Amino acid sequence: MTTILITGASSGLGAEMARQFAARGHDLALAARRLDRLAELRAEIQARHPERRVEIRALDVTDDEQVFAVFRGFRDDFGAIGRVIVNAGLGKGAPIGTGRYDANKATAMTNFVAALAQCEAAMEIFRVQKHGHLVMISSMSAMRGMPKTITTYAATKAGVAALAEGIRNEMAGEPALDIDVSVIYPGYIRSEMNERVKHTPFMVDTETGVKAIVEAVEAKRAHARVPAWPWVPLGTAMRHAPLKVVRKLT
Structure with a gap:
């Protein structure tokens, strides 16, 4: 068993991950x-x-300084951190050019720039320890550019997936470091972020969706679309389908 640091843990997917990881020891x-x-x-x-x-x-x-202080503080509390799950995120946004740059900027700063800070803080700890597991919570929306209110959100989730893959690529060339990197692409999982969204196809409840996330994380999968059904085949379709087809999934 290990010590797991989860950001954005007060509600939604983060809180349920905490419950399920605790149950696993x-x-x-x-x-x-x-x-x-x-x-x-x-x-x-x-x-x-x-x-x-x-x-x-x-x-x-x-708050960059707070990110580093909190991560280091937890490291000092436990002596080591075995896994960091970069989960904190924001889902607000508006179609580009409609006067809500403020909302789109807030999403970009929280979902990408803040995720970069969390990766820096986590990897700083892992490099000293020479081991660790970095987990990035992305989204199935990262598969393609998305329209309307989730354009910026989807772009940030694609960005953090690429960021994590770049770190994994580097670690593969560092045999002295036992550091794993996972990118998780959740599909539609009910949470506080989307509780007002109605009649969404393929939506699963929080417990079911998070169980799929936790199993993928525990297996240290490099990348996982969860739940596997329908998101593994749908993810492949999303990458290759015409944009007019992708729009119907939003």
Whole structure:
């Protein structure tokens, strides 16, 4: 078992990942802006699994200095961090050129620039330890350019997938470092981010969707589209289908 640091852990996929990883025997370092929600989650997990150690810290991932301080603080708490899951994200956005640059910029800063900071902080720890597992939560929307309100969101998720793959590429050439890198591409999984979205095809509940994520992470898969059905075949179709077909999936 290992210690897992999860960002964006106060709700949605992050909170459910914490529950499921604790059930599998892992200790947890949980970070998010809402410390009160993290405290409630810690109490819930420790009530079910009193043998698990759960540490929490408030974190705004867009604050670079805080990202490094929080990651190093967790490392000092536990002595080592075995896995970091870059999960914190933002889903707001608007069609490009419609006067909501503010929303699109916020999404870009949170989903890409802040993810870069988290990767820097995680890899700094892993390089010293000479081992670790970096997990990037991307999205099936990263498969192609997407229209309307998710154009920027999809672009950021494609960007972080490429960022993580670049790190994996480098680590493959570093035999002295035992560092794995996984990119997870979730399909439509119900969470607080999309709770207002109705009648979406292939949507699964949070517990089911996160179970697929957790299994892929535990297997240290280099990349995984989850849940496998229908997203493995749909992902292939999305990469090659005409854009007018891709639009129907949004």
